[in-house]
Amino acid sequence: MSASILVRRFPLARRLSKILIVIFTLTIFAGMVVIPFEMQADNTTINTVVDGLWWAITTVTTVGYGDLVPVTTGGRVIGAFLQISGAVMFGTLVGTITVYLNQVQEDYEWRRIHEKLDRMEDNVNTLRHKTDFLIKQKESTKAPQRWRL
Numbered sequence: 001m002s003a004s005i006l007v008r009r010f011p012l013a014r015r016l017s018k019i020l021i022v023i024f025t026l027t028i029f030a031g032m033v034v035i036p037f038e039m040q041a042d043n044t045t046i047n048t049v050v051d052g053l054w055w056a057i058t059t060v061t062t063v064g065y066g067d068l069v070p071v072t073t074g075g076r077v078i079g080a081f082l083q084i085s086g087a088v089m090f091g092t093l094v095g096t097i098t099v100y101l102n103q104v105q106e107d108y109e110w111r112r113i114h115e116k117l118d119r120m121e122d123n124v125n126t127l128r129h130k131t132d133f134l135i136k137q138k139e140s141t142k143a144p145q146r147w148r149l
Helices: 003-009 011-038 049-060 073-141
Strands: none
Touching: 011 049, 011 073, 049 073
């Protein structure tokens, strides 16, 4: 099954793919934008595109090893934006998954309740038929008595 079919068929996949695309785009964008700011400084640790992407990934995921850090004001502003955005995006990701799992559990519980109600309705119908049968049987045995001689 292709990814596009999965996204159309499952709303959770659609939401998750949107969130992941935003996180991915934000990470790459910040990793690229921080490089020109950091290349201006003498004591910088972010010198290449790979360094910028590594820094952006560790920042957006809130891991933050500390091996690569921005030293310029522009780099720090981008870093602060990336930290806040990463926390919000991962919070949104976790929230979306939590809501989905809650819906699955609620649907399961409602399905069980409906199945139980269906069984109870079947039992009531069975009892109604038995009661009707017993009433008819009793009425047929109470047939009017004929005069005997």
